[in-house]
Amino acid sequence: MCTSDSSIPVIGVVGGVGSGKSTVAGQFAALGCAVIDGDAIGHELLTREDVRQDIRRRWGDAVFTDAGEVDRRALAKIVFADETQLSALNRILHPRIRRRMVEQIKSFQGEDIPGIVLDAAVLFEAGWNDLCSKTIFVDTPLEERLLRLRRTRGWDPQIVQGRESSQISLDKKAKRCCYIISNHSNVSHLHEQVRRFLHQVIHR
Template sequence: MRHPTIAREKTARRSGRTSPGEGGPPVIGLLGGVAAGKTTVAEMLARLGAAVVSADRLGHAALARPGVRRRIVARWGKGVLDNSGRVDRRLLAARVFGCPGELAALEAITHPAILAGLGRAVGAARRAGAPAIVLDAPLLMETGLEAVCDVLVFVDCPRAARLARAAAERGWDRAELARREGCQRPLKAKRARAHYIIRNNGRVEATFQQVKELWQEILAR
């Protein structure tokens, strides 16, 4: 659904794209709260033909890199490793979320590898001729990735639904959801930056219909 207040041409965001290549595929950035369904929307866009770049998957890969693992152990100790010696994301999250200094330290260790991976994945999607590229990144604004996006889409979902999803899929309670969201930009700020809003608050079919309309409009730009 079209954001009712967005009818202007992009200026700073468009000029901030790092290396899109004029006439290249549009880059779509997804915004929204924790457990709002951004990955679901990304998967729907993939069904329509978009190439999806997942920062979460790249984050998993970054934690497996020996250099990243060494720096994490040096900072937080072996207590953040699982029985096989791999970094346990849940144990690590317990150490850093809710503590800005510790979270900043983790981001300084992992973000360079994640951002490099994003750049490679976007480049590969362009070379493969993807009609559009979707960035599914929880910290899109916080890491400055909105600057490489042509279109920003806010996935809107009621807090009660997000809490239920976070509890069912991740085992989080209300306090944990609040702790995670406290490390991100406010929802109001994300929504204000969006060109489009997808309301993910009902049937999957209804969400997919909105995504199809969004896809058609973006490709027609």
């Protein structure tokens, strides 16, 4: 989505797993933008009792630790192996995540900032792109993403493939975005691309 309005622009950031979306969001933050982290909202929601009750009703005690917390690893193993199970989890989390995003966007609209960044891996899949005035695709080579994910999360290629198979293809995501940021080089190059894009948005 590449619309224009008079309020503070809301910039959605998407890309493949391990593409550096959070790094790009961090570059926007360094330029004064507010950042809304979709993953962080989702993780926080898993600590809420009403969400835990919904999850327990669906999957039982198998996805909870002895301390009563949601075992995210166990839950992920179930939902990313079965589209029906993933859809069930999305029905529990996505409406709540959206409400939190809307609340945060409204709160930031009154601040003196150049933009609001929505860092959400499933922005298009969940329909949250309608909250954005601009969308960015972070383009990173698969080999680099796999190396990064193995180093930081211990994921093998099969896990990455499983996560991405549940999402819209990267080619389609890139085509739906109004701007592509290349994360093929160094942080300085990345920062310059973000700075240039933000300048274009502010002075549209």
